[in-house]
Amino acid sequence: MKIVAGYFEIYDLMMAIYYAFHSEPVRKSLKSLGVDFDPTPELLAFRNAILKESDWSTRIYTTFMNEFGVISPVLFPVKHKMVDGTAVKIEESIELTPDLMEIIRDRFITVLAVRRLNMKSQELKKLLETSPFTVTEKVEEIEGISADSKWFVNQLLLFPVKAIEFLTSNTRKILKIYEKTGLRSKNLRKVNDFFSSTDPKVIKNSISNYLDYYDLIPDASRPLYVTLQNSVPRSNSGLMSYPTFHLLIMGVEEITKDFIRKIPQEYKLNNLLKAIGDNSRFEILRYLATKPSTQKELADFTGLNKSTISYHINLLFKASLIDIDVFNNVITLRKETLRKLSKTISEIFGL
Amino acid sequence: MSVRLVWVELGELIAISKLITDNSRKIPNDPSGHINTGIDAFIHDIANTAAWNTRTLISTFSELGENFLLFAGEEFEDGSFITLEETIESLNNFEKLGSRFFSSVISKHFGDRQHLLKSCSRDRFLDFLQNQRVLSRSSTWFLTQLLIFPQHTREIFSEALEKLLQSYINSGLRNAITSTAHESLSILTHDRSRAMLTEQLKHLSRAPLGGCVILSIQHLLPDFISAPVKFDEGTLFLLGNSLSIELSKHNHETDLLKEFLRNLSDRTRFCILKALSDEAMYVAQLAELCGLSKATISHHLSALGKLGVLKKSNEGRKVYYSLNKDNLRKIIRDIDNAFLRMEDNR
Numbered sequence: 001m002k003i004v005a006g007y008f009e010i011y012d013l014m015m016a017i018y019y020a021f022h023s024e025p026v027r028k029s030l031k032s033l034g035v036d037f038d039p040t041p042e043l044l045a046f047r048n049a050i051l052k053e054s055d056w057s058t059r060i061y062t063t064f065m066n067e068f069g070v071i072s073p074v075l076f077p078v079k080h081k082m083v084d085g086t087a088v089k090i091e092e093s094i095e096l097t098p099d100l101m102e103i104i105r106d107r108f109i110t111v112l113a114v115r116r117l118n119m120k121s122q123e124l125k126k127l128l129e130t131s132p133f134t135v136t137e138k139v140e141e142i143e144g145i146s147a148d149s150k151w152f153v154n155q156l157l158l159f160p161v162k163a164i165e166f167l168t169s170n171t172r173k174i175l176k177i178y179e180k181t182g183l184r185s186k187n188l189r190k191v192n193d194f195f196s197s198t199d200p201k202v203i204k205n206s207i208s209n210y211l212d213y214y215d216l217i218p219d220a221s222r223p224l225y226v227t228l229q230n231s232v233p234r235s236n237s238g239l240m241s242y243p244t245f246h247l248l249i250m251g252v253e254e255i256t257k258d259f260i261r262k263i264p265q266e267y268k269l270n271n272l273l274k275a276i277g278d279n280s281r282f283e284i285l286r287y288l289a290t291k292p293s294t295q296k297e298l299a300d301f302t303g304l305n306k307s308t309i310s311y312h313i314n315l316l317f318k319a320s321l322i323d324i325d326v327f328n329n330v331i332t333l334r335k336e337t338l339r340k341l342s343k344t345i346s347e348i349f350g351l
Numbered sequence: 352m353s354v355r356l357v358w359v360e361l362g363e364l365i366a367i368s369k370l371i372t373d374n375s376r377k378i379p380n381d382p383s384g385h386i387n388t389g390i391d392a393f394i395h396d397i398a399n400t401a402a403w404n405t406r407t408l409i410s411t412f413s414e415l416g417e418n419f420l421l422f423a424g425e426e427f428e429d430g431s432f433i434t435l436e437e438t439i440e441s442l443n444n445f446e447k448l449g450s451r452f453f454s455s456v457i458s459k460h461f462g463d464r465q466h467l468l469k470s471c472s473r474d475r476f477l478d479f480l481q482n483q484r485v486l487s488r489s490s491t492w493f494l495t496q497l498l499i500f501p502q503h504t505r506e507i508f509s510e511a512l513e514k515l516l517q518s519y520i521n522s523g524l525r526n527a528i529t530s531t532a533h534e535s536l537s538i539l540t541h542d543r544s545r546a547m548l549t550e551q552l553k554h555l556s557r558a559p560l561g562g563c564v565i566l567s568i569q570h571l572l573p574d575f576i577s578a579p580v581k582f583d584e585g586t587l588f589l590l591g592n593s594l595s596i597e598l599s600k601h602n603h604e605t606d607l608l609k610e611f612l613r614n615l616s617d618r619t620r621f622c623i624l625k626a627l628s629d630e631a632m633y634v635a636q637l638a639e640l641c642g643l644s645k646a647t648i649s650h651h652l653s654a655l656g657k658l659g660v661l662k663k664s665n666e667g668r669k670v671y672y673s674l675n676k677d678n679l680r681k682i683i684r685d686i687d688n689a690f691l692r693m694e695d696n697r
Contacts, residue, residue, distance in 0.1 A: 270616060270618065270621070273612055273613075273615050273616035273621075274616040276612050277609065277612040277613030277614075277615070277616045278613075279609070282605075282609045282612075285690060286605070286689060286690065287546060289689070289690045289691070290546070290547065290550055291550070301546050333690065335690065335691055338686055338690045338691060339691065341686060342683050342684075342686040342687065345615070345683055346680075346683055348625060348628065349624060349625070349628040349674060349676070349679060350628045350629070350676075351676055351679060351680050351683065
């Protein structure tokens with residue numbers, strides 16, 4: 001399989017936005033993996049500045065990115081032919097020609113139709129022409145996203161030019177904060193150092209170890225693009241699959257430290273047992289065994305708050321016990337891991 | 352969708368009426384025997400002492416039983432226990448409860464003719480009731496009475512219920528069942544069980560359930576699941592308690608599995624079990640192998656012992672520990688039961 005590692009600054013920014021809204025779950029889940037996450041002063045400054053912004057457009061922008069962040073590759077598509085070490089600045093990502101805008105809207109419609117509205121993209125397109133108000137109603141019914149996100153989804157569908165203007169102008173605004181707090185230069189420096197000092201072989205080796213650890217087998221017909229991010233040096237997006245490529249956003253230190261060596265089976269098993277042996281997580285897995293669910297359903301079922309659920313989900317994901325469909329946030333139990341677990345335990349104890 | 356779990360004592364009378372009328376039905380598996388002797392005593396008492404109105408009511412219960420739950424009270428609050436005395440009390444509100452019952456029966460059995468109830472005269476409707484062949488004669492009689500002589504029906508109904516209550520108490524059934532009912536409700540109100548119940552109800556009803564969903568548990572027909580009873584505020588089901596029996600067994604097994612996995616995530620305990628899987632060992636050997644004190648090892652061994660995964664044997668003055676592989680196998684098998692077979696269950 002072809003693996004290409006590069007840097008899309010915009011994804012690093014998205015990660016920083018994600019962190020701003022999920023500091024506690026991120027800290028807790030890293031902690032349980034044995035990492036004391038000590039956010040840099042720049043990241044903290046960025047978070048504080050973002051949380052302080054109170055105008056409506058920033059609020060909508062950050063809410064949308066927070067809830068739909070995983071589709072940022074749709075909104076800011078990979079325009080270049082990716083090679084190792086390709087670095088794309090945010091300014092480049094938001095340079096959107098009318099042609100590109102058409103493509104973005106088209107892809108967004110596909111993702112929205114298939115993943116969130118359970119219909120074919122052709123149906124949604126036709127509905128947009130014949131009865132736009134019906135589409136608005138359908139968007140209104142989507143579960144688990146806020147009114148702000150719904151507003152922006154509507155803009156993208158019905159007034160694409162305005163929506164893209166909104167997107168680029170707000171990205172510029174956030175970019176200023178990103179710059180002013182020093183997070184941008186810090187991340188850029190780190191990533192530059194990383195690419196200039198790390199042997200591409202080492203990078204690919206770490207990525208293979210990562211795939212191996214999570215039992216991920218992307219199909220070989222499409223290349224795997226790995227883009228680095230340094231805002232939260234240890235945190236990855238999980239594998240996302242697009243028609244022509246797979247995409248994985250990984251933290252710099254996952255490459256340079258965590259996955260530099262193959263993870264021993266025993267360590268993996270121990271992590272898995274820790275993840276499954278906790279009361280709440282055990283209950284969550286039992287619930288998921290009956291049906292795939294959203295985080296909101298799990299919160300309702302367990303009575304835990306959103307941030308605690310997101311922490312548990314994170315850990316279950318890191319133990320390969322669940323899959324998260326990044327496009328609609330539906331969580332499924334990964335039965336294969338449980339089957340393997342019972343097999344492994346039987347083997348270890350000679351049953 | 353939220354489910355309100357209730358226990359309506361009337362549900363037990365409805366269940367036993369179904370049992371009396373159709374003796375091919377499965378009776379409860381009852382190790383203490385109290386329930387089964389109670390059923391026999393109840394049937395005997397009814398056969399010897401019940402008047403015509405009680406017999407007719409039993410026959411009507413057996414056909415329209417779950418709809419009768421609508422008489423049990425106006426509100427069904429989650430977790431409530433509604434005794435027969437309270438049900439008899441709520442018959443004071445007969446007119447309202449009666450019309451709720453009436454329309455639920457009509458919509459269930461003559462859903463397509465519901466307009467009859469609204470549009471045509473009472474005479475024509477009565478005519479229709481007399482000529483339909485869907486409901487038994489007892490049920491038809493009861494519905495007709497309800498329509499023409501509501502006050503009398505209330506008196507007849509109330510008296511028959513009093514009689515059934517007496518037989519229910521005298522047969523010992525009330526004592527035997529009331530404690531079981533508390534137990535099964537407490538199992539079912541557990542969050543996880545509730546979620547599974549909700550899924551099951553969605554599955555059973557096939558159609559979306561609007562409004563509130565009320566679930567009344569009875570203990571005399573463990574496998575019985577009623578058709579949904581629809582009324583203005585929501586939907587009501589009468590369900591046998593086999594579900595709670597199954598869940599409580601299940602809960603115990605999965606708790607053991609959870610404990611076992613938690614223990615296994617402790618490196619020392621893992622090390623101990625791994626060592627014992629090869630050969631039997633005594634405390635000092637394990638202490639040396641794991642690099643810990645004997646006291647620490649003993650502590651871990653006693654925790655593992657509680658899970659039933661160890662075997663002890665004495666050889667001279669030494670106590671040898673080994674794995675209880677049969678129990679271990681059982682626990683591992685529960686991984687499948689807890690996570691992998693859920694869909695097959697449905």
